[in-house]
Each structure stands twice: as structure tokens, then as C-alpha cells.
Amino acid sequence: MLGLFLILPVFAIYAEQLVDVTPLLIGVAIGAYGLTQAIFQVPFGMLSDRIGRKPVIVGGLLIFALGSVVAASADTIWGVVLGRALQGSGAIAAAVMALAADLTREQNRTKAMAVIGMSIGLAFAVSLVLGPLLNAWIGVPGIFWLTGLLALLGILVTLYLVPNPQKSVSHRDAEAVRDQFSRVLRDGDLVRLDLGIMLLHMMLTAVFIAVPLTLRDVTGVSVDHHWMVYLPVVLLAMLMMIPFVVIAEKRRKMKPVFLMAILTLALAQLCFILLQDSILGFGFALLLFFTAFNLLEATLPSLISKTAPAESKGTAMGIYSTSQFLGAFMGGLAGGAVYAQFSLEGVFLFGAMIAIVWLAIARGMSKPSYLSSYLIHVGVKAPSEALSLQARLQEIPGVGEAVVMADEGVAYLKVDTHCVDFGILDEFSVVET
Known part of the structure; x- marks a missing residue:
């Protein structure tokens, strides 16, 4: 990578x-x-x-x-x-x-x-x-x-x-498991998240057609010194996103933080246009962009994990990754076309439009469940034993979902980490010899 x-x-x-x-x-x-x-x-x-x-x-x-x-x-x-x-x-x-x-x-x-x-x-x-x-x-x-x-x-x-x-x-x-594709693709919230990562990387690729050229031709930073702009921006953006991740996960404010980050992406695109004559102004726009981008890159996989059915997480992540890469290609194609017709500022306006479209799509997402994936190796079982074990696991406080795959010998759980007793869960684990 x-x-x-x-x-x-x-x-x-x-x-x-x-x-x-x-x-x-x-x-x-x-x-x-x-x-x-x-x-x-x-x-x-x-x-x-x-x-x-x-x-x-x-x-x-x-x-x-x-x-x-x-x-x-x-x-x-x-x-x-x-x-x-x-x-x-x-x-x-x-x-x-x-x-x-x-x-x-x-x-x-x-x-x-x-x-x-x-x-x-x-x-x-x-x-x-x-x-x-x-x-x-x-x-x-x-x-x-x-x-x-x-x-x-x-x-x-x-x-x-x-x-x-x-x-x-x-x-x-x-x-990805072949028989889970239709189930995952019918889930509206998962489709929203797939569209989200596609639009995010579409925006990223398009923006990086314009950012290096703007730094050189408008802001006046020589190509050999671009790293001096990126270094403090990247470090500050990584630090600035941490408290928002904590608020989203620990205080369970995922959706408001998520929507705020998308709105920040739109504002960053406008700042690229309005503040491009100043190195400090353009650096500020980059800081807004990368703080929001890093935050969304961290929260989107978490949302996929929370939203996907316990036994379909791998399939959901496979479709998510495919959407991400497809977005990178579409961003290069569309960004290049916009640059050809409407100059560098047009690329930033295009990025702002992508963010606004994404914000409209994301507003309809359901409130996340805040359940985390947890797996237990329970050993290969007969179908009747697997169903009995599945029922017992679902009765444990803090377990929101349990699916036991008899032939795989694995229990796929969705648990509330704030209240589940992992010691009780691990009692069901079978150690292979």
C-alpha cells in the first residue's frame, strides 16, 4: 500500500x-x-x-x-x-x-x-x-x-x-463468502457505508490531482518543499482526530461525529479555493481535510463491523474494500475530466459536491448498535448441538447476536463490551490440541 x-x-x-x-x-x-x-x-x-x-x-x-x-x-x-x-x-x-x-x-x-x-x-x-x-x-x-x-x-x-x-x-x-453477498447488499445501512467509502476515496483521488499543482502554481511552494507542508499537517491531523474517535466510540456519539466529519470535508474543499493564496491558509485547509479524512477512515470500518450480521462481517468488509478501490478509480477519472474543463478550482468544487451528496446519504443511516464482533472457537458440532449452544450464548447479558456455524466450529457474536463478561464467554471456548 x-x-x-x-x-x-x-x-x-x-x-x-x-x-x-x-x-x-x-x-x-x-x-x-x-x-x-x-x-x-x-x-x-x-x-x-x-x-x-x-x-x-x-x-x-x-x-x-x-x-x-x-x-x-x-x-x-x-x-x-x-x-x-x-x-x-x-x-x-x-x-x-x-x-x-x-x-x-x-x-x-x-x-x-x-x-x-x-x-x-x-x-x-x-x-x-x-x-x-x-x-x-x-x-x-x-x-x-x-x-x-x-x-x-x-x-x-x-x-x-x-x-x-x-x-x-x-x-x-x-x-467474503459467496452465499452472504445478497444478504449484505440488501442491507440499506451497509450500502450507505459502501457508498460512503467510495465517495471518500473518490474525493481523495480527485483532490490530489489539484493539491500538488495548487501548492506549486498558486501558493508558491516549490515541489522539493511540499513535504514541509504535509509533515506538520499530517502529524496535527492524526492528533486532532483522536478525541473525536474517543467521543464517537466511548461516549457513543458515532453518528453526530460521523456527519460532522463529512461536513468538515465540504468546508475544507471550499477553504482550498478561498485560502489558496496563503501557505498558512492552504495548510489550514489541508489540516481540516486530513483530520476529517483520518476520522472517517477510522470510523467507517468500525461502523461496518457494528452493522454487519455476525456471520457476514468478512463479506461486508470485502464489498466495502471493493467500493473503496472503485472510488479511487472514479475519483481519478472524474477529477481529471473536471480539471480539463474547469481548472483546479473546479476540482475542489467537485470535491465539495461529493461531500454534500455523501452528507445527504449518510443522514438516513440508522443509529449504530455499538456492538462489537467477538469470536469463540467452540469446536465442530452436530447441527442440533450448534443450535442449542447458540441459544445459550444469546442468553448471556451483553450478547446481542450469536450464530454458531456447526461445520466451522466457530461462534460469531456481537457483544456490548461495556457490560458483557468475557470470562463467561471464554468458558465456551474449546482449545484445539
């Missing part, structure tokens, strides 16, 4: 020197990875159930490395588009999540997934600072060569540092 993000803050400027470049194709090149990620990530995850996790991950990283080489070697915008599409075709996210699920106990799996999510968020934050620095040292082609090297290092990590699971099975909490 670091390799995909590194070019985001610098590519629009670099692309000006490529043959056949147009504003539309700049956007397509930035977002092309999203289309192929959206197409392949769920199928590759299912393929990993059949042929193993590591073969799919290694194959995906090889494809990603090939795409990096193609993009690094290209002197036309079409070559970079092809390279970025190939990078996205190495869609290993679902297979990585499945491997993580294979290697973790049920009770620890939610934490493991959260750590992976945080590492992706950290990669994005680091890329905003590191991208401009690397651009000054090795240029964008050098960044592509570096991302190819990182992919090859990732293969070594996968083969020699990551343990081999004793067995690989389908995990309903971490993977």
Missing part, C-alpha cells in the same frame, strides 16, 4: 513531462490501480482458499513489481496507466486478511485486523511526506523502481518471516 500511495502527492506534477499527457489521463493514471484492485481482490481471496494464501500473495506481489517496472520505464502517460493498472492487479488484500485469520486465535482476530488497518493508514500518512522527499532525490521513476523493490522484499517477508498456517479454512469474519 505504501508503494501505491507514494506517488499520490507528486504524480500530477511529474506527469506534465510525459508524452500524450492530458488532465484526464493524469487522473486515470493516478486512479487506475483502483479499478483492477476492485476487480481482483475478492476473487483472489477466494482463490487463496483453494490453492493457499502464500501462492496468491507471492503471485500478487510479482504482478505488482511488474507494474512498477512498467511504470518506471514509461515515457508516455499510457505506459504509466498500464503500469498502475498492473500494480492494482496484484490485489492481495483479501488473501493477506485470510492468512492473518489463519494465524490468529478467534479471540485475537479483531485486534489483528485492526493492526493491519492501522498499518495501511500509517502507510498513507508516511507517503504524503516521503513521496515529495523521494521525488527530490530519485524522481517519480525512481519511486516506481523503489516500489517494485519493496514488493520483492514483501515476497521474502512472506516466504521466510510469516509463519505457515497449520491449515487454511474460510473465515466468515475475515473473508
Whole structure:
């Protein structure tokens, strides 16, 4: 993910020197990875159930490395588009999540997934600072060569540092399950959240067509110094979002905080236009944008987990991730088209319109349940035993939902962490020998 993000803050400027470049194709090149990620990530995850996790991950990283080489070697915008599409075709996210699920106990799996999510968020934050620095040292082609090297290092990590699971099975909490798609897609609140992440990344990709060019041409910051703008903004934004996350989760004000963050995104877009002549003003607009963006990136997966049925969380997250990548592609395509017709300010107005549309959609969401996912390994059981155990689990105070999958030997629960007794829940756990 670091390799995909590194070019985001610098590519629009670099692309000006490529043959056949147009504003539309700049956007397509930035977002092309999203289309192929959206197409392949769920199928590759299912393929990993059949042929193993590591073969799919290694194959995906090889494809990603090939795409990096193609993009690094290209002197036309079409070559970079092809390279970025190939990078996205190495869609290993679902297979990585499945491997993580294979290697973790049920009770620890939610934490493991959260750590992976945080590492992706950290990669994005680091890329905003590191991208401009690397651009000054090795240029964008050098960044592509570096991302190819990182992919090859990732293969070594996968083969020699990551343990081999004793067995690989389908995990309903971490993977998409074919028979759950229709159920998830019929849930109005989940569809709202999927549209939300799609619009958020649509906005992000479109905005980063305009932000680097505005910093250089309007605000007057040289390209080599863009990192000096991003560094304090990124650090402050990460700090500023923390109290809002606490208010949303601990004080159970998720919906008001969520809607406020979307409104802040719209205001940030307007500030990009109104304050672009001043480095302090534009920095303030960036701070608003990234505080709201980070907050929404943190709360959206939490809302998916709270909203999805206990045994459909993996499917819900798969559709959510596909929507996210599709949004990145659509943002590049639409942002480039708007830039071609209406200049940089038009891109920011487009971003404000996306935020307003999202706000209208999100207002209709139900109040979150504030139930968290919890898994217990209960051992393979007969169907009648599974139903009996399911009824007993549902009677425990703080358990809002319980589904026991007899053939998997796993109980999928939704629990209120404020009042449930985890000691009682763990008494139902069966330790494998």
C-alpha cells in the first residue's frame, strides 16, 4: 500500500513531462490501480482458499513489481496507466486478511485486523511526506523502481518471516463468502457505508490531482518543499482526530461525529479555493481535510463491523474494500475530466459536491448498535448441538447476536463490551490440541 500511495502527492506534477499527457489521463493514471484492485481482490481471496494464501500473495506481489517496472520505464502517460493498472492487479488484500485469520486465535482476530488497518493508514500518512522527499532525490521513476523493490522484499517477508498456517479454512469474519453477498447488499445501512467509502476515496483521488499543482502554481511552494507542508499537517491531523474517535466510540456519539466529519470535508474543499493564496491558509485547509479524512477512515470500518450480521462481517468488509478501490478509480477519472474543463478550482468544487451528496446519504443511516464482533472457537458440532449452544450464548447479558456455524466450529457474536463478561464467554471456548 505504501508503494501505491507514494506517488499520490507528486504524480500530477511529474506527469506534465510525459508524452500524450492530458488532465484526464493524469487522473486515470493516478486512479487506475483502483479499478483492477476492485476487480481482483475478492476473487483472489477466494482463490487463496483453494490453492493457499502464500501462492496468491507471492503471485500478487510479482504482478505488482511488474507494474512498477512498467511504470518506471514509461515515457508516455499510457505506459504509466498500464503500469498502475498492473500494480492494482496484484490485489492481495483479501488473501493477506485470510492468512492473518489463519494465524490468529478467534479471540485475537479483531485486534489483528485492526493492526493491519492501522498499518495501511500509517502507510498513507508516511507517503504524503516521503513521496515529495523521494521525488527530490530519485524522481517519480525512481519511486516506481523503489516500489517494485519493496514488493520483492514483501515476497521474502512472506516466504521466510510469516509463519505457515497449520491449515487454511474460510473465515466468515475475515473473508467474503459467496452465499452472504445478497444478504449484505440488501442491507440499506451497509450500502450507505459502501457508498460512503467510495465517495471518500473518490474525493481523495480527485483532490490530489489539484493539491500538488495548487501548492506549486498558486501558493508558491516549490515541489522539493511540499513535504514541509504535509509533515506538520499530517502529524496535527492524526492528533486532532483522536478525541473525536474517543467521543464517537466511548461516549457513543458515532453518528453526530460521523456527519460532522463529512461536513468538515465540504468546508475544507471550499477553504482550498478561498485560502489558496496563503501557505498558512492552504495548510489550514489541508489540516481540516486530513483530520476529517483520518476520522472517517477510522470510523467507517468500525461502523461496518457494528452493522454487519455476525456471520457476514468478512463479506461486508470485502464489498466495502471493493467500493473503496472503485472510488479511487472514479475519483481519478472524474477529477481529471473536471480539471480539463474547469481548472483546479473546479476540482475542489467537485470535491465539495461529493461531500454534500455523501452528507445527504449518510443522514438516513440508522443509529449504530455499538456492538462489537467477538469470536469463540467452540469446536465442530452436530447441527442440533450448534443450535442449542447458540441459544445459550444469546442468553448471556451483553450478547446481542450469536450464530454458531456447526461445520466451522466457530461462534460469531456481537457483544456490548461495556457490560458483557468475557470470562463467561471464554468458558465456551474449546482449545484445539
